[in-house]
Amino acid sequence: MENLIYNELRARGQLVDVGQVTLNTKNVEGKSQRTHLEVDFVCNQGDNRIYIQSAFNLPDEEKTLQEIRPLMQIGDNFQKVVITGGLQPTYRNDKGILILNIFDFLLNPDSIEL
Numbered sequence: 001m002e003n004l005i006y007n008e009l010r011a012r013g014q015l016v017d018v019g020q021v022t023l024n025t026k027n028v029e030g031k032s033q034r035t036h037l038e039v040d041f042v043c044n045q046g047d048n049r050i051y052i053q054s055a056f057n058l059p060d061e062e063k064t065l066q067e068i069r070p071l072m073q074i075g076d077n078f079q080k081v082v083i084t085g086g087l088q089p090t091y092r093n094d095k096g097i098l099i100l101n102i103f104d105f106l107l108n109p110d111s112i113e114l
Contacts, residue, residue, distance in 0.1 A: 001085055001102065002040060002054045008106060009052075014043040019051065021073045037070035043112075049078040050112055056085045058099070068097050081112050 009016050019039035027033050041052040051074060055067045071080040072095060081098045088101045090111075098112070105111050 001056060001083075004102070005041065005052065005054055005083055005105070009041060009043055012109060014045050014050075017042045017044070019070075021070045037073065039070050039074070049076075051078060051080045052112070053082045055082055058082070058084055058088065068093070068095065071095075071097055079112065 006016055019042040021037045021039060022034055024032060024034055039051050040054045041050075043050040043052060051071055053067050053071060055063070058064045058067065067082050068080075071082070074080065079098065080096070081100055083100050083102055083105050085102050087103065088099070090098070090100045090104045092098050100111055
């Protein structure tokens with residue numbers, strides 16, 4: 001599914017990179033530790049940027065949080081999207097992240113510009 005998303009983004013004229021978010025946290029002993037979270041796609045076109053995560057499905061709240069966690073750590077106001085497989089309805093969650101199914105993404109060239 002990631003290859004399909006990548007190819008579609010490139011066909012739409014996006015410059016696509018992989019992103020990484022670094023979190024500085026403390027472990028149970030109080031020691032500082034760094035955690036790296038991956039953002040599947042960072043898309044740039046002109047002065048516009050979109051962050052995209054790919055998830056085959058989001059069966060429960062735990063998986064959903066796992067997928068949106070890197071996006072929530074990004075401190076800018078560019079569009080953040082999770083593209084899922086299947087026929088899950090498209091919606092925007094309370095954090096402003098667009099949850100979009102793969103069919104809506106592929107069939108509507110403006111789907112990630114919402």
